[in-house]
Amino acid sequence: MxxxxxxxxxxxxxxxxxxxxxxxxxxxxxxxxxxxxxxxxxxxxxxxxxxxxxxxxxxxxxxxxxxxxxYKLGARTLIYQLAAPMSGDDVVTLQTRLLELGFNSGRPDGVFGPQTDNALRSFQCECGVTGDGICGPETLRALGYLARMASGGSPHRIREEEAVRLSGPQLRGKRIVIDPGHGGDDRGVSASAYGVDGLGAELAEADVVWDLACLLEGRLAATGVETFLSRPKHANPPASERAAFANSCGADLLISLHTDANASPQAQGVASFHFGSSDGANSTIGEMLGGFILREIVARTGMQNCRNHGRTWDLLRLTKMPAVHLELGYLSNGADSEVLAQPRMRDAIAEALVVGVKRLYMLGVDDQPTGTFTFEGLLADEMSG
Ligand SMILES: [Zn+2]
Known part of the structure; x- marks a missing residue:
């Protein structure tokens, strides 16, 4: 030149x-x-x-x-060309992201060589994108999303997150198992056992969560979600059976509903538990879902946010899909009991649950402030999508 x-x-x-x-x-x-x-x-x-x-x-x-x-990543399609390897700043970005996600693309040198090709194909296989070694729009979406979500993520986490991403933002067609805790002779915790009078109502955990499960089921069904209850009204199957049932449904999510109680009357608030063990295995989707749900509940009811916690409980461990175990307030606490005694508040909690699920499938990218996304708004979004 x-x-x-x-x-x-x-x-x-x-x-x-x-x-x-x-x-x-x-x-x-x-x-x-x-x-x-x-x-x-x-x-x-x-x-x-x-x-x-x-x-x-x-x-x-x-x-x-x-x-x-x-060249910015995404401006052109990247692929390994044996005779004339592609090079540029977009290749550096690609190599850096692959490294961050645990795929060894070698030193980020900006040249798309055989090692970058190998790393890209491994990444594609792990996350369910066609393993063709072509870094096009589909792969870029997976990379962009995962780079935000999981720096240093393990292949297992990537698979769980990819399943959510690939299933799209719509609730329609998804399968969700609702697991009302306890049942049958097991009434769970009760307000009266702690001398708490929930606005004159006799509050027992098994009844409260059964009612919430029905409210949730109705709303999810209205959005086109296939819902399943993990138990009949008057039965109390063990956690292993509930998990096996959810697995046999091929469910996308399991949501287990409970209320808590504590000898201390001051203990109050909502908490979420997802699969997580001390060796670092962790269901990030369960954690995300729990986080969304808690924030929506807190915004609508004023209950306290007692946050997410990793546990290896049977129900969380034996389910193949992301699962959350929710403790929706303390029946031993006066304020929480008053919230749970009101039908209006139970509706609000059910709405918060649906919106939390919707936020999960929108991958948290929606900018509607917490607590303002209504069930009607959600339905309208489902219809337009
Ligand atoms: Zn319980």
Whole structure:
């Protein structure tokens, strides 16, 4: 190519200027067809930055480097080309993301070689994208989402998150098992056992969570979710049977409903438990779902947020799908009991649960503030999607 230097003019100079503007080496107002002092200065700065010979002259090496620096990940499809490997800043970004996710693409050198190709194919296989070694839109979405979600994520976590991502934002067609705790002779905890009078109502855990389960089932069904209850009204199967039932349904999620009690009357609030063990195994989707649900409940009821906790309980351990065990307030606490005694508040909790699930499938990208996303709004979104 023709060398460009101080004093030159023309379309090629304008192109170089535009590239330098994009890279921040020239101010935005500086796109011009004249290679003046400021352009010379910018070229030298760029050359220094890239480890090129600093001479202020745009020859083939500098020109290629300018082109490579202008590629942002996603601007072109990346693939391993044996004869002429692709290179550029987009390749550096790809290599860095793969490394962060635990796929060894080697040193991020900006050259799409065989090791990058291997790492990309492994990533694609792990996350259910066609393993073709082509970094196109589908792979980019997976990378972008996962880079935000799981820096340092394990393949298992990636699979769980990918399943959610690939299933799309709509609730319609998803399968959710609702697990009302206790049942039959097992009434769970009760307010009266703690001397608490929930607005005159006799509150027993098994009844409260059965009612909540029915409210939740109705709302989920209205959005097109296939719902299943883990038990009949008057039965109390063990956790292993409830988990086996959810597995046999091929459920996408399991939501277990409980209320808590404590000898201390001050203990109050809502908490969520997901699968998580001390060796680092963790259901990030369970954790996310629990987080969304708790925040929505707190915004609607004023109950306290007692947060997410990892546990290895049978129900969480034996279910193949992400699962949350929710403790929806303390029947031993006066304020929580008053909330749970009111039909209006039970409706609000059921709405919070549906909105929490919806937020999970929207991957938390919706910008509706917590507590403002209504069931009606959600239905409208489902219809439009
Ligand atoms: Zn319980």
């Amino acid at each position: 023709q060398l460009l230097r101080l004093g030159d003019t023309g379309a090629a100079v304008a192109e170089v200027c535009a590239a330098l503007v994009d890279l921040g080496h020239l101010p935005i107002s500086a796109s011009k067809p004249i290679f003046d002092r400021s352009v010379d200065h910018a070229v030298r700065a760029f050359q220094q930055h890239r480890g090129l010979i600093v001479d202020g002259i745009v020859g083939s090496a500098t020109y290629r480097a300018l082109k490579e620096a202008s």
